[in-house]
Amino acid sequence: MLTAALYGFLASSGLLVGMLVGLLFEPPRRLVAGVVAFGSGILVSTLTFDLMEEAFETGNTTFVVSGFLAGAVLYVAVNELLNRLAARSPKREGREPTDVVPAAAKKPETPAEETASSTALLVGALLDGIPENAALGISLYAAGSGLGLVLLAAIFLGNFPESLGSTVSMRKEGRSRRYIVALWGVTTLVCTLASVAGYVFLSGLAPNWISALLAFAAGGILAMLADTMMPEAFQRGGPFVALATAVGFIAALLLSQVTK
Numbered sequence: 001m002l003t004a005a006l007y008g009f010l011a012s013s014g015l016l017v018g019m020l021v022g023l024l025f026e027p028p029r030r031l032v033a034g035v036v037a038f039g040s041g042i043l044v045s046t047l048t049f050d051l052m053e054e055a056f057e058t059g060n061t062t063f064v065v066s067g068f069l070a071g072a073v074l075y076v077a078v079n080e081l082l083n084r085l086a087a088r089s090p091k092r093e094g095r096e097p098t099d100v101v102p103a104a105a106k107k108p109e110t111p112a113e114e115t116a117s118s119t120a121l122l123v124g125a126l127l128d129g130i131p132e133n134a135a136l137g138i139s140l141y142a143a144g145s146g147l148g149l150v151l152l153a154a155i156f157l158g159n160f161p162e163s164l165g166s167t168v169s170m171r172k173e174g175r176s177r178r179y180i181v182a183l184w185g186v187t188t189l190v191c192t193l194a195s196v197a198g199y200v201f202l203s204g205l206a207p208n209w210i211s212a213l214l215a216f217a218a219g220g221i222l223a224m225l226a227d228t229m230m231p232e233a234f235q236r237g238g239p240f241v242a243l244a245t246a247v248g249f250i251a252a253l254l255l256s257q258v259t260k
Helices: 002-024 029-058 061-086 111-142 145-172 177-200 207-258
Strands: none
Touching: 002 111, 002 145, 002 177, 029 061, 029 111, 029 145, 029 207, 061 111, 061 207, 111 145, 111 177, 111 207, 145 177, 145 207
16 A cells, blocks of 8 residues: 555656646746657557556456546546636636636636636546546556556656646736645645555456456546647647657657566
8 A cells, every 4th residue: 555655646746846847937838848748658658558458458348448438438528527617717718727818817806717717727637637546556456566667657747747737827827826836736645545545445346347447547548638638739849749759659668568
């Protein structure tokens, strides 16, 4: 359990690192895009050759396919609801966290609008983080530290640009440092606990249900990549992000081979 907590915290610490960088600096858009693309490549490799491979080895195809599709559908449905909730804020011109209107800090918000925006940001971060970290805990039980190490690196590198971009956007909206630190601190804590829960509670399930949960996480991650990370990387960095994605993919694949 302590190992799961440590792995979960290290993976989730990418959120804190991204937050600190976002509070202190505003990195070039192309650099952020490159990091997002690199993390996307790592996650694609990890969900394909690690999560899904482990899922197929653990349970039967019906459970794996059902879990994968359920993860993708749930992510898309909840994320769409959260985006609509966040778009109600006068500080936004679109539904994504980076869609901040000019001079957003001076735009007044009603308490209800501020609560809706804050809730959408928090739940959106947890929607990305909880399935990944739960899968991390399950993988430590089901496949040992090899898969766990690959997932740790993938989750960390996926979390870093997410919190970095959101933190920069929240600064433009005029959010306080205390608000930003509290948001990402709570997210990190809950995601760490998800790793522990995955190891302690979910890993005791029958093999078919473990495979379904691993596939569920993979489906959610793939939907998140297609909906958020990859479009954001291309929008900020242009075609060169394709190379960064390829480098991330092969880096994760090599790490997976080394840890076997």
